[in-house]
Amino acid sequence: FISNLQNYLMFEVLEGGWEGLVKSMNKARSLDDIIRAHDSYLNEIVDKTLLGNEGGENGNGESLENLLRKLLSIALKFGKFQDHIFTNSLAGLEKAANVRREVEERADKGDWGRKTLDKEEGKVFLYLADSKLFEFVEQTASDFDKALSHLLKMMSKQIDEVDFNAAMDDDLDETDAVVKNQDALPFLLFRLDFSGYYARQARENRKKKKQNS
Secondary structure, eight states: OHHHHHHIIIIIIIIHHHHHHHHHHHHOOSHHHHHHHHHHHHHHHHHHTTTTOOSOGGGOOOOHHHHHHHHHHHHHHHHHHHHHHHHHHHHHHHHHHHHHHHHHHHHHTTOOOOHHHHHHHHHHHHHHTOHHHHHHHHHHHHHHHHHHHHHHHHHHHHHHHHHHHHHHOOOHHHHHHHHHHHTTHHHHHHHHTTTOHHHHHHHHHHHHHHHHO
16 A cells, blocks of 8 residues: 555656646746746645545545545554564564573583573563454554545545536636546556455445345
């Protein structure tokens, strides 16, 4: 998810927007033209990064921007969790390795025994086998799937609304501007669900609801 989002922001939003800005700057004949070109560049970035989508329908706070922030927050939390696991595991293994060296040194001197080593190695495995760690991973994965599924659903709905409004709107200039700012949204939707996993999951959920109703 993070890699696909980063590629979208770098190549579809920033690089594409920069090329448009350069072309507009080259055509500029006054300071006002430059200011308009720069404002248009910034507005396009805000729209294509979903940052211009504030507040959900009916004031429920569920917007593309809020869902994206939620997904990034979940990803950040999981990344910190992984770092915590990795750091603690390495520290435990390093401590066990030091004890192992002490045991080998004592063995060379004829002093046998490795109870301390067994205890230190056991701590590492007990830590990694803690059910709370697995519960956290499962809950995080569930939260992420729900938020991403909702985001993809809202993106698909917004794309359909833009297409419909564009077909019905008589103001061609305004329509072209709206469509231009939303033209990268279908690409982002495809990148985030390139395998069709979440689309299939949504269809299965709809089938289950119909069967239960």
